[in-house]
Amino acid sequence: MALEVGIVGPAGSGKTSLFTALTRTGGGEYGKTNVGMAPIADARLDALAQVVSARKITPATIRIQDVPGAGEAQLGNLRQVDALLVVLAGFGAGADPSGDLETFNQLFPLGHAYFGYIDVIGRQNIIDLHPGLELQLLKEARHAKKVTLRAEHHLFWRESDDDAVYSAAGTVLRADNGSGAAYIGQETDLLLNWQIDRHWSAYVGYSHFFPGDFIQETGPAGDIDFVYAALQFTF
Numbered sequence: 001m002a003l004e005v006g007i008v009g010p011a012g013s014g015k016t017s018l019f020t021a022l023t024r025t026g027g028g029e030y031g032k033t034n035v036g037m038a039p040i041a042d043a044r045l046d047a048l049a050q051v052v053s054a055r056k057i058t059p060a061t062i063r064i065q066d067v068p069g070a071g072e073a074q075l076g077n078l079r080q081v082d083a084l085l086v087v088l089a090g091f092g093a094g095a096d097p098s099g100d101l102e103t104f105n106q107l108f109p110l111g112h113a114y115f116g117y118i119d120v121i122g123r124q125n126i127i128d129l130h131p132g133l134e135l136q137l138l139k140e141a142r143h144a145k146k147v148t149l150r151a152e153h154h155l156f157w158r159e160s161d162d163d164a165v166y167s168a169a170g171t172v173l174r175a176d177n178g179s180g181a182a183y184i185g186q187e188t189d190l191l192l193n194w195q196i197d198r199h200w201s202a203y204v205g206y207s208h209f210f211p212g213d214f215i216q217e218t219g220p221a222g223d224i225d226f227v228y229a230a231l232q233f234t235f
């Protein structure tokens with residue numbers, strides 16, 4: 001299957017123009033979702049075709065999706081793509097590509113792999129000090145191919161103390177509200193993983209969030225406890 005690339009960026013930034021140039025179709029429709037194939041130029045293919053005097057040359061292709069605007073509904077179409085190509089307008093009076101982007105855009109929420117399993121903290125305006133340790137408790141024992149205990153800790157600060165704290169979904173979790181505090185809080189994650197045999201595994205986890213100055217100064221500030229467990233069969 002062809003590699004899939006999704007073109008994203010602010011409205012009117014030039015996504016469809018780039019799509020048209022790449023797919024050489026002579027016309028992606030403006031303001032519409034366009035899907036097309038872009039041939040991958042490869043000098044080696046041309047050389048091989050010459051050697052065997054090929055009558056037909058079929059280059060490898062990339063499937064490109066051009067999505068208008070940058071709303072959530074449109075971006076949902078892009079969950080399946082292999083790579084994202086972000087277009088920012090660099091033409092016209094007052095063009096400011098870096099200002100348009102403003103902050104890190106994670107596009108898809110997958111916070112817990114990076115900022116703690118509770119998924120309370122997102123990827124914008126964040127400094128995260130994240131030490132972790134994995135201990136192997138058992139290996140090749142009866143009913144246990146492997147048992148590991150993973151302990152991770154996060155210390156969170158706001159990168160800019162004029163900006164909000166964001167959720168894992170990329171929305172504002174807690175607005176600045178005039179607070180000058182940078183320190184957001186800490187999270188401890190414990191995860192016990194039991195690989196029973198080749199197919200079966202089980203895990204149980206506990207996480208705790210300790211709110212810091214910024215959370216306490218800007219609204220409700222209870223601790224969070226998060227417990228979870230799962231039994232998993234892998235084919």
Ligand SMILES: Nc1nc2c(ncn2[C@@H]2O[C@H](COP(=O)(O)OP(=O)(O)OP(=O)(O)O)[C@@H](O)[C@H]2O)c(=O)[nH]1
Nearest residue numbers: 010011012013014015016017030031032068069091
């Ligand atoms: N001068 C200049 N104009 C451009 C460039 N790229 C795009 N445009 C113009 O900017 C306008 C918007 O370009 P599009 O390619 O439709 O932008 P888009 O990102 O697909 O817009 P939406 O689909 O509405 O989100 C068009 O009138 C383009 O001709 C560029 O590099 N330079």
Ligand SMILES: [Mg+2]
Nearest residue numbers: 016030031068
């Ligand atoms: Mg467009």
